[in-house]
Amino acid sequence: MSSVGPTDTDVHGERRIEWLHEVCSALHDELSDLDDGLPASYIPELSRVDPDRFAIAAVGRDGRSQSVGDRSHHFTIQSISKLLLYGLALETHGRDAVLQRVGVAPTGDPFNAIELDEEHHRAPNPMVNSGAIAITDLVSGGNLDERTAVVLRLFERFLGRRPDVDRAVCASERVTGNRNRAIAYLLANGGIITDRVEETLDVYFMQCSVLVTVEDLALIGATIANAGVHPTTGEQIFSPQVTRDVMTVALTCGMYDYAGEWAYTVGIPAKSGVGGGIVGMIPGVGGLAAFSPRLDEHGHSVRGVKVFEALSDRFDLHLFDSDRPWAAPT
Ligand code: GLN
Numbered sequence: 338m339s340s341v342g343p344t345d346t347d348v349h350g351e352r353r354i355e356w357l358h359e360v361c362s363a364l365h366d367e368l369s370d371l372d373d374g375l376p377a378s379y380i381p382e383l384s385r386v387d388p389d390r391f392a393i394a395a396v397g398r399d400g401r402s403q404s405v406g407d408r409s410h411h412f413t414i415q416s417i418s419k420l421l422l423y424g425l426a427l428e429t430h431g432r433d434a435v436l437q438r439v440g441v442a443p444t445g446d447p448f449n450a451i452e453l454d455e456e457h458h459r460a461p462n463p464m465v466n467s468g469a470i471a472i473t474d475l476v477s478g479g480n481l482d483e484r485t486a487v488v489l490r491l492f493e494r495f496l497g498r499r500p501d502v503d504r505a506v507c508a509s510e511r512v513t514g515n516r517n518r519a520i521a522y523l524l525a526n527g528g529i530i531t532d533r534v535e536e537t538l539d540v541y542f543m544q545c546s547v548l549v550t551v552e553d554l555a556l557i558g559a560t561i562a563n564a565g566v567h568p569t570t571g572e573q574i575f576s577p578q579v580t581r582d583v584m585t586v587a588l589t590c591g592m593y594d595y596a597g598e599w600a601y602t603v604g605i606p607a608k609s610g611v612g613g614g615i616v617g618m619i620p621g622v623g624g625l626a627a628f629s630p631r632l633d634e635h636g637h638s639v640r641g642v643k644v645f646e647a648l649s650d651r652f653d654l655h656l657f658d659s660d661r662p663w664a665a666p667t
Pocket of ligand 1 (some may be wrong): 414415416417426449466490510519545609610612636
C-alpha cells in the first residue's frame with residue numbers, strides 16, 4: 338500500500354488527477370522497455386499489429402480524463418466486448434433468463450476452453466468464449482443485419498460515435514475461428530443457444546473487431562463503475578443492478594485462469610482482450626485502461642498487467658483495501 342503522494346480524500350481532486358498523470362507517465366517510460374510476450378497470432382491478422390504500441394488512460398465518474406502514450410491508436414476490443422454484451426443481455430432479458438443459459442462460476446480454464454457447466458446445463462460464465470457466444474445468441478433481431486445494428490448501437494452509446502469495425506480482423510477470425518465454431522455447435526447441440534449458429538458467430542466475431550482507443554476503454558470502464566451512467570453524456574446505459582452483476586463477473590471471471598491472482602494482487606474488476614487492451618472498473622470512482630499488444634500465456638497484455646498492479650498499489654485501488662484514504666467517510 339502506498340505511503341507517498343497526495344493524501345486528500347477527494348479522489349477527483351486536482352492534486353490527485355495531476356499525481357495520476359505523473360505516475361502514468363513514469364510508468365509508461367519505465368515499462369516501454371519491457372518486451373516480454375507476443376501479440377496474438379491465432380487470429381492471423383492480429384499478428385500484424387505494431388507490438389511496441391503502449392498507452393494508459395483513466396476516466397473519472399465526472400468525465401475528467403488522463404492519458405499517456407498512444408492514446409489515439411485504434412485496436413480491436415476483442416473480449417472486452419463481453420462486458421457490454423453481458424450488460425445488454427441482462428437489460429434485455431433479465432437475470433433469470435440469462436442465468437438459465439450462462440452461469441457465474443469461474444472456470445480456472447483458458448478463455449477458449451470447449452466446455453459447458455454440465456451440472457446446470459449452461460455455459461459457465463459470460464467472460465469466457467462459451468458463455469460469451471451464448472450471450473451473443475441472445476442479441477435480438479430477425480437477421481444478421483438487425484442484430485449487428487443492435488450491437489453497434491450499444492457501442493455507440495458508450496463511445497459517443499458510430500463505431501468502426503476492423504473488417505480484416507473480423508474476416509481473419511471468421512476464417513480461422515473453428516474453435517469458437519466448435520464451442521457454438523456444442524452449445525447448440527445442448528439446446529443452450531438457438532440453431533442460428535453461424536449468424537451468431539458472425540455477430541460475435543464482429544463485436545470482437547470493434548475498434549477502440551485506450552481512452553474509449555477507460556470511458557467504458559468509468560460508465561460501468563458509475564452505476565451505468567455515462568460520465569459525459571449523462572445517459573443511464575445500464576441499471577445499477579446490471580453494472581453490479583457485470584463488475585462481479587469481471588472480478589471473478591474477467592481474467593480467466595488468472596482471475597484469482599488478479600483479484601489477490603490488483604483487486605479491481607477487469608476484463609482483457611487479445612487485442613492488447615485491459616479495462617478496469619473502480620466502483621463509484623472511474624475506469625482505468627491500458628493497451629499494449631504483447632500478451633502473456635493467459636492472453637493478457639504483459640505491460641497492461643504491470644500497469645494495473647502498479648496503479649492499484651500506488652493509489653490504493655484494491656477493492657478490499659479498507660483503509661484506503663479516499664474511501665474514508667468524510
Ligand atoms: N475474438 C477472440 C476469440 O474469440 C477474443 C478472445 C479474447 O480477447 N480473449 O478468440
